[in-house]
Amino acid sequence: MSIRTRFAPSPTGYLHVGGARTALFSWLYARKHGGRFILRIEDTDLERSSQESVNAILEGMTWLGLEYDEGPFYQTHRFDRYKEVIQQLLAQGDAYYCYCSREELEILREQQMANKEKPRYNGKCRHGVDNPQGERVVRFKNPGQGDVIIDDLVKGRIVVANKELDDLIIARSDGTPTYNLTVVVDDMDMGITHVIRGDDHVNNTPRQINILKALGAQLPVYAHVPMILGSDGARLSKRHGAVSVMQYRNDGYLPEALLNYLVRLGWSHGDQELFSLEEMVALFELEKVNVSASTFNTEKLLWLNHQYIMNSDPAHVARHLAWHMGERGIDPATGPALADVVKAQRERCKTLVDMAAESEYFYKEFDGYEEKAAKKHFKAGVDDVLQHLLAQFSAIGDWEASGLHQVVLDSAEQLQLNLGKVAQPLRVAVCGSGVSPAIDATLALLGREKTLKRIERAIQHIKNVENS
Numbered sequence: 001m002s003i004r005t006r007f008a009p010s011p012t013g014y015l016h017v018g019g020a021r022t023a024l025f026s027w028l029y030a031r032k033h034g035g036r037f038i039l040r041i042e043d044t045d046l047e048r049s050s051q052e053s054v055n056a057i058l059e060g061m062t063w064l065g066l067e068y069d070e071g072p073f074y075q076t077h078r079f080d081r082y083k084e085v086i087q088q089l090l091a092q093g094d095a096y097y098c099y100c101s102r103e104e105l106e107i108l109r110e111q112q113m114a115n116k117e118k119p120r121y122n123g124k125c126r127h128g129v130d131n132p133q134g135e136r137v138v139r140f141k142n143p144g145q146g147d148v149i150i151d152d153l154v155k156g157r158i159v160v161a162n163k164e165l166d167d168l169i170i171a172r173s174d175g176t177p178t179y180n181l182t183v184v185v186d187d188m189d190m191g192i193t194h195v196i197r198g199d200d201h202v203n204n205t206p207r208q209i210n211i212l213k214a215l216g217a218q219l220p221v222y223a224h225v226p227m228i229l230g231s232d233g234a235r236l237s238k239r240h241g242a243v244s245v246m247q248y249r250n251d252g253y254l255p256e257a258l259l260n261y262l263v264r265l266g267w268s269h270g271d272q273e274l275f276s277l278e279e280m281v282a283l284f285e286l287e288k289v290n291v292s293a294s295t296f297n298t299e300k301l302l303w304l305n306h307q308y309i310m311n312s313d314p315a316h317v318a319r320h321l322a323w324h325m326g327e328r329g330i331d332p333a334t335g336p337a338l339a340d341v342v343k344a345q346r347e348r349c350k351t352l353v354d355m356a357a358e359s360e361y362f363y364k365e366f367d368g369y370e371e372k373a374a375k376k377h378f379k380a381g382v383d384d385v386l387q388h389l390l391a392q393f394s395a396i397g398d399w400e401a402s403g404l405h406q407v408v409l410d411s412a413e414q415l416q417l418n419l420g421k422v423a424q425p426l427r428v429a430v431c432g433s434g435v436s437p438a439i440d441a442t443l444a445l446l447g448r449e450k451t452l453k454r455i456e457r458a459i460q461h462i463k464n465v466e467n468s
């Protein structure tokens with residue numbers, strides 16, 4: 001059997017981390033088994049769906065690198081097919097028209113609640129209506145007896161008695177199909193073999209299985225993945241910080257770090273923390289996903305991101321850093337190669353936002369000196385130190401780290417100062433603040449022209465302060 005999985009988001013907002021994790025699991029399962037991964041947009045709720053959300057979902061999938069083999073398929077393009085299936089179910093006696101009014105159903109509900117019964121449709125129209133009048137919906141004739149058995153890959157065996165399920169509406173009074181019907185038709189037509197989705201859908205599964213059986217379809221295997229919780233134990237939501245996948249991009253995360261984080265959330269392989277995509281595909285097993293919900297831990301994600309920044313190919317990190325530089329209005333062509341900046345900064349920066357912010361000075365003149373750093377390192381007389389360095393750097397042949405390092409060492413010796421008294425003013429002069437990579441690496445990246453100009457600017461600044 002060739003494996004076919006799908007990710008079926010409703011486009012009612014951005015792609016959030018919970019959805020991304022379900023998509024990842026479906027993608028991994030298909031990749032692991034040489035199968036196909038399908039993207040289906042469940043946009044039948046016209047009021048809540050939007051093109052903007054569709055675009056946000058597609059953008060999220062692309063950024064994460066979860067490429068799909070088929071789709072995106074849109075449910076709104078398939079209404080004729082759903083109508084056909086509804087007619088088929090009516091014709092074969094597995095569905096019926098129900099004329100019960102809203103008011104009638106509401107009274108029924110209240111009575112059942114008052115009697116402490118589970119509110120459910122009482123099957124009034126199931127065996128035909130004598131004098132049909134008014135609006136009608138279509139209900140599925142759920143089997144009255146027996147059990148539905150789900151051998152869930154994550155949750156294990158789930159048994160639901162049919163008498164617990166009522167006859168659900170599959171077409172509304174305006175003829176439009178409901179969620180459970182469209183999912184069933186699509187899973188059947190698209191030949192889905194494994195339905196991997198959030199466990200908020202587990203109650204729908206027995207109903208969907210009964211409709212699939214009525215249609216004579218091959219049943220897929222189900223895997224219901226537990227929810228993600230915030231640190232306070234409540235279901236992860238906006239108030240826990242970023243939950244949109246693209247917000248993580250904006251906040252300076254690498255997609256691989258987020259994927260690695262999501263795959264590890266509720267799943268483990270020994271005590272291994274870092275997984276390349278190839279390893280995820282090879283090692284991930286749905287059967288080993290925790291049954292209970294997992295808690296999102298931003299600190300852990302940040303740690304992973306730093307690992308990826310430090311250990312990935314600098315050229316790869318640089319491609320993502322370029323986006324952040326662009327966001328800051330910086331053209332990377334105006335300074336050192338970004339991959340070299342990555343190498344110099346990667347130990348210090350846990351996110352690409354930090355790295356971009358702390359690398360601006362390689363590309364762009366900074367406005368002023370950080371107050372505290374200037375106060376500490378630009379004391380009277382420091383202009384002479386910088387003057388000395390300026391002369392030495394002007395005379396240097398090859399502008400590379402080891403020669404630059406030597407100049408700083410020699411200058412400290414010649415001026416009889418300890419190294420910090422030379423290197424720190426120099427750092428503030430060229431970066432505007434007291435933090436940067438090693439001073440020789442900083443100068444090498446900055447280049448001769450910018451370095452000399454900035455030392456001159458600092459000398460002038462100190463003189464102006466002295467004379468004011």
Ligand code: GLU
Nearest residue numbers: 008009010042183197201
């Ligand atoms: N469209 C549903 C959702 O976004 C998912 C349906 C499914 O996976 O079966 O929650």
